[in-house]
Amino acid sequence: MLLAWRAMTSHDGPVRFGHLDCNSPIASWRFERQVEECAASSPRSIVDIGCGWGELLQRVAARVPGARAHGIDSDVELLERGRAGAAARGIADRVEFVEYRGEDWTEPADLVLSIGAPHAFGTSEDALRELFKLVEPGGRLLFGDGIWNRVPTEADLAAMWPETTVDEWRLLPDLVDVAVAVGFRPLRVEAIEQSEWDDFESQYLADKEVWLLANPGHPKAAEVREAADRHRDWWLRGHRGVLGFAYLTLGRPVD
Incomplete structure (x- = not known):
């Protein structure tokens, strides 16, 4: 499913969730x-x-x-x-x-x-x-x-x-x-x-990361990469634990 x-989704960028x-x-x-x-x-x-x-x-x-x-x-x-x-x-x-x-x-x-x-x-x-x-x-x-x-x-x-x-x-x-x-x-x-939080954040970010691996030269790649890195910092250096x-x-x- x-x-x-x-x-069935169509995005000029990563899918959501x-x-x-x-x-x-x-x-x-x-x-x-x-x-x-x-x-x-x-x-x-x-x-x-x-x-x-x-x-x-x-x-x-x-x-x-x-x-x-x-x-x-x-x-x-x-x-x-x-x-x-x-x-x-x-x-x-x-x-x-x-x-x-x-x-x-x-x-x-x-x-x-x-x-x-x-x-x-x-x-x-x-x-x-x-x-x-x-x-x-x-x-x-x-x-x-x-x-x-x-x-x-x-x-x-x-x-x-x-x-x-x-x-x-x-x-x-x-x-x-x-x-x-x-x-x-x-x-x-x-x-x-904690493992449940880590799985959730990893899977949330996977939409962006998988898309970035396949579209490194896309016009939106820099924006998507910045958003992913910022969110990862909030997780790993911010709320984790x-x-x-x-x-x-x-x-x-x-x-």
Whole structure:
């Protein structure tokens, strides 16, 4: 499916997310467990806020016959990739990808997914508060967000993306406290290993690097090379070891 997506896209430059199965740092074994646990709750309705191409959404929906699912994102190209994937899996009749602002979605679901998209709401606290409203009583939320592995120093922050602040992410215990404070109960709390970050960043950059190897004299090559080198510095000399990523499986109590 990934190769088919690469073939169907047409860019005068590197493809986007061509080497990634999903747009978050996660090992295949952890991803498979998430799919299994999400499907085990037998949701009748699923919504993924900030879905990208909705790989997790598709895999869960494929395992829950009869479940209806919506993937919500504003990136038209990634939504098209999602629609192609759903068609290939034979679930396009019950998995809909909708161009919409995630923070404006109001239709609740038994299972809500939101991975790496709290910025659509503001802070992680804002996101959890608003996502709570979208989870049906007795339902589940799978929430993914960056966390600090340790409180970063000023030197750490200076080496990261421009304008990164210490308030941008929380330590894992603090993020869980926020989830509990808005009304959720934590069913699983997990943080990725460094190898999962390294795999993610390597695969993210592979789009540019593979293209550069094949197109060293392209008019855009210098621009692409500079962007790749800058991102690699942010990773290897900046956030590596300091920034982590957490997945929280959260339950909303019945009314």
